[in-house]
Amino acid sequence: MEKSVEEDVQVENEGDRLNPWLTIWYKPRATFRSFINHGSDSKLIIFLVMLSGVLYAFDRAVGKSMGESMSTLMVLVLVIVLGAVGGIISWLIWSAIVYYVGKLFKGTGTLREMYTVIGLSYIPVAVSTIFCFFDVVILKDALFVDVYLSPFQIIWLLFSTFFTFMFTAWSWFLMVKGIAEVHRFSSWKGLLTFIIPGAVLFLMIIVIVIVGVIVSMVAFG
Secondary structure, rough: OOOHHHHHHHHHHHHHHHHHHOOOOOOOHHHHHHHHHHOOOHHHHHHHHHHHHHHHHHHHHHHHHHOHHHHHHHHEEEEEEEEEEEHHHHHHHHHHHHHHHHHHHHOOOOHHHHHOOOOOOHHHHHHHHHHHHHHHHHHHHHHHHHHOOOOOHHHHHHOOOOOOHHHHHHHHHHHHHHHOOOOOHHHHHHHHHHHHEEEEHHHHHHHHHHHHHHHHHHHHO
């Protein structure tokens, strides 16, 4: 269902009183609207975006066992630098994509507003970087290499992975709410706007793979 006028008024009246670190968890749309109506904190948005990129780079470094070919310190430096840059680039691209897809559903927001809410949606991801810190402290050099872990390290890694995923999933949920708030339409349309780009990309990859297989079969008979 579309938001009611009363809900909009309440959100706008509450906007200047909201602390995103607290209210994003239980008043996401009100939090987004407060930043839209009263101006965004550019430094906060960039900080959140960079942290999200660092977390993604951290997970990639762990998955690829990058510590096999370089020191743990070098891995961490690359994770922080490349992750921060990658986070900003992906934020700019993804925000623009969902903004224009939302326009297909007659969304009324602006691109600047979309940049703001997508950035705020990364708050749970930013919080989850705490687990990265403890991963480094507990697992040490074993974090980025393929070695046997102690029972305690295994339990911690499972615990850390689970909660990191939960925080990431909550960020996805917030993105859906944020997209809907920017474009002033229902959460269902926000969900479609969030899903469609990924679905299109997935189909494109499938088509490319199929075409590649067919070409290989024809070429090499």
